[in-house]
Amino acid sequence: MASDALAIEGLNAWYGDSHVLQDVSFRLRDGEILALLGRNGAGKSTCVMSLMGLVARRAGDVRLFGESVARLAPETISRRGIGLVPQGRRIFSTLTVRENLLVAKLPPRAGRAAWNIERIYDLFPRLRERERQLAGSMSGGEQQMLAIGRALMGNPRVLLLDEPSEGLAPLIVAEVGRTIARLKSEGQSIVLVEQNLRVALDLADSAVILTTGRCVYAGSIEDVRDNEALIAQNLGVFGGH
Amino acid sequence: MQFWIIQFLNSLALGGLLFLLSSGFSLIFGLMRLANLTHGAFFMVGAYIGASLLRQRVVGMDLWLAALLAGIALAALGGLLERLVLRRLAGNSLGQVLVTLGVAFILSDACLLVWGGDPIPVPTPRALARPIFFAGLAFPTYRLVVIVVSVVVAVGLHALLERTRIGAMIRAGVDDMPIARAVGIRVSRLFTAVFCLGAGLAGAAGVLGGPIFSAYPGLDADMLPLALIVVILGGVGSLAGAFVGSFIIGAIYTFGSTLFPDLAYFILFLPMIVVIAYRPEGLFGRIAA
Ligand SMILES: Nc1ncnc2c1ncn2[C@@H]1O[C@H](COP(=O)(O)OP(=O)(O)OP(=O)(O)O)[C@@H](O)[C@H]1O
Numbered sequence: 208m209a210s211d212a213l214a215i216e217g218l219n220a221w222y223g224d225s226h227v228l229q230d231v232s233f234r235l236r237d238g239e240i241l242a243l244l245g246r247n248g249a250g251k252s253t254c255v256m257s258l259m260g261l262v263a264r265r266a267g268d269v270r271l272f273g274e275s276v277a278r279l280a281p282e283t284i285s286r287r288g289i290g291l292v293p294q295g296r297r298i299f300s301t302l303t304v305r306e307n308l309l310v311a312k313l314p315p316r317a318g319r320a321a322w323n324i325e326r327i328y329d330l331f332p333r334l335r336e337r338e339r340q341l342a343g344s345m346s347g348g349e350q351q352m353l354a355i356g357r358a359l360m361g362n363p364r365v366l367l368l369d370e371p372s373e374g375l376a377p378l379i380v381a382e383v384g385r386t387i388a389r390l391k392s393e394g395q396s397i398v399l400v401e402q403n404l405r406v407a408l409d410l411a412d413s414a415v416i417l418t419t420g421r422c423v424y425a426g427s428i429e430d431v432r433d434n435e436a437l438i439a440q441n442l443g444v445f446g447g448h
Numbered sequence: 449m450q451f452w453i454i455q456f457l458n459s460l461a462l463g464g465l466l467f468l469l470s471s472g473f474s475l476i477f478g479l480m481r482l483a484n485l486t487h488g489a490f491f492m493v494g495a496y497i498g499a500s501l502l503r504q505r506v507v508g509m510d511l512w513l514a515a516l517l518a519g520i521a522l523a524a525l526g527g528l529l530e531r532l533v534l535r536r537l538a539g540n541s542l543g544q545v546l547v548t549l550g551v552a553f554i555l556s557d558a559c560l561l562v563w564g565g566d567p568i569p570v571p572t573p574r575a576l577a578r579p580i581f582f583a584g585l586a587f588p589t590y591r592l593v594v595i596v597v598s599v600v601v602a603v604g605l606h607a608l609l610e611r612t613r614i615g616a617m618i619r620a621g622v623d624d625m626p627i628a629r630a631v632g633i634r635v636s637r638l639f640t641a642v643f644c645l646g647a648g649l650a651g652a653a654g655v656l657g658g659p660i661f662s663a664y665p666g667l668d669a670d671m672l673p674l675a676l677i678v679v680i681l682g683g684v685g686s687l688a689g690a691f692v693g694s695f696i697i698g699a700i701y702t703f704g705s706t707l708f709p710d711l712a713y714f715i716l717f718l719p720m721i722v723v724i725a726y727r728p729e730g731l732f733g734r735i736a737a
């Protein structure tokens with residue numbers, strides 16, 4: 208279906224011999240946010256990294272707007288339109304803020320306003336102030352903004368956000384949440400990995416729940432919200448409740 | 449006094465040549481996590497190519513043109529080696545060490561076959577052969593020029609790495625390779641470019657070192673350990689480290705072998721051992737060697 212931004216079919220991933228992701232399938236509709244949930248170690252990051260082509264041993268199909276990207280190299284997947292904000296931010300700490308954005312710039316996509324450094328600075332004015340600073344010297348919240356800005360510079364058709372609120376102060380979590388909402392309002396399709404259940408429930412349209420590498424739920428976010436048993440069993444703590 | 453001036457300029461000239469050799473070695477190591485043990489052979493092949501070009505009068509007597517041509521030839525050779533061989537060994541450190549060492553032996557034997565076992569002197573450019581006299585002392589002109597050239601190259605490399613988008617991409621790759629790829633940086637092209645650059649610099653350095661060392665069998669094995677020590681001392685992947693490390697090692701080697709010839713290697717490896725023990729990432733580096 209062409210209206211699916213991302214269609215994942217039977218995705219498997221291994222680290223060495225350990226089979227970390229087993230037959231995961233889900234779809235993300237264009238312009239929506241899909242929350243990818245699960246306990247620590249459930250395989251959320253492995254899923255995101257596999258979509259990006261960064262897990263060496265993987266199998267299954269990943270289609271981006273109908274086009275298979277499963278076998279491509281990470282740089283090609285990125286150029287086809289998947290953007291990654293990795294867990295732990297992983298900004299290039301020895302580069303300046305501006306350089307972090309500059310190296311990630313990719314050609315614009317037809318029919319969408321292109322991101323550029325100025326627009327990123329408008330989205331995160333704090334980054335403009337710190338433009339010439341080494342990225343590694345910034346606070347965690349600022350690094351998270353930079354990681355998001357860096358991914359946007361590639362004009363992604365689908366944005367993968369892996370725990371963007373992890374380890375951040377509540378005020379910053381709220382700011383990151385508002386940014387995600389704004390991106391969505393501009394039509395950005397997003398896969399959001401989130402431990403903070405409230406953030407996820409507020410923002411997402413649909414949800415996928417992983418437990419030890421298997422997909423135990425894929426459906427609307429409302430059904431997750433109302434299903435205390437599902438939450439208790441698969442997400443453990445009532446994060447944010 | 450004259451003795452010390454000569455030794456001092458010798459040490460700086462050696463430092464400059466070591467920088468030309470080790471900057472590429474260090475960048476390749478930093479970006480590709482590859483200890484390119486053919487680097488010494490690139491230097492030697494460069495020296496032989498330069499010697500031949502000058503003796504056959506292909507480039508007249510122009511040492512600079514000879515260095516440029518040898519640099520281009522070695523860049524091409526390095527590019528082929530990277531694309532056809534090393535590329536297949538990504539992530540396999542032992543394989544890389546064995547293959548680069550093997551290619552170094554092959555190149556070394558090939559040189560012996562083509563150029564024979566006798567040293568081939570490389571003439572100093574005539575304009576630079578006479579020393580400059582100042583305050584009653586003689587300063588060897590060619591060595592001064594080599595020092596200037598290495599500083600100019602250092603400034604150029606620094607500008608390339610620190611002031612251009614390509615340079616920032618290389619640094620991003622050194623910093624976090626998987627994420628660099630995930631933001632769309634074509635790391636494999638950067639690998640080839642950096643490898644060509646490093647090999648080319650090594651080849652050009654061989655020609656520029658020619659008037660000082662000549663081209664002789666074993667030049668590769670003499671230079672490679674020095675480059676290794678420089679990079680361990682200065683820090684892997686750091687241009688500043690390669691620069692400072694080169695001049696430190698140039699000085700230690702020159703003064704060590706004139707003042708304490710019996711202890712030359714001991715004095716040379718001592719700072720390396722100290723660095724590895726107390727600061728394994730080197731003076732300027734971030735990754736442990
Ligand atoms: N590089 C790796 N090598 C080996 N095993 C790994 C690696 N990364 C993750 N794992 C293992 O794979 C499983 C899934 O890990 P993953 O990081 O995908 O979980 P996660 O859902 O993202 O957890 P968290 O919420 O803590 O980020 C875990 O058991 C983890 O220990």
Ligand SMILES: [Mg+2]
Pocket residue numbers: 251252253294369
């Ligand atoms: Mg994770």
